[in-house]
Amino acid sequence: MKQFSHRTIVCPHCGQFVTADVDASNGAQDYYDECSSCCNSIHFKLLHDQVNEKYELFIDADDEQIF
Template sequence: MLASRHIQCPYCGERIEILLDASAGDQRYIEDCQVCCRPISVEVWVGADDEPHVSVAGEDEA
């Protein structure tokens, strides 16, 4: 089950779209910004509503 979410890059501030795989459960990974190519730390968890939630941070904030 893939879900699309828009996030704001913690480096360049651009709004980008990422795909989340909620079937994998809670996860943490690095994804490069599609605009500035810097690494974004992405944390995904599935809430009580069975919807995936996402939090992002720059590598110096993680």
């Protein structure tokens, strides 16, 4: 994976396809960005597997409740 890329994701709030900029130059990250369609906050979690040199991007609405 390049250090900076554009990814098309599905917003967990409105279901629209939106483009997200992913910057992997800082390694693992946990951040929020706004959906360009519905303006709700999207939680991004970027993990870096240093052994296999792979990145995983997890996206959620961050409003799920755990009981």
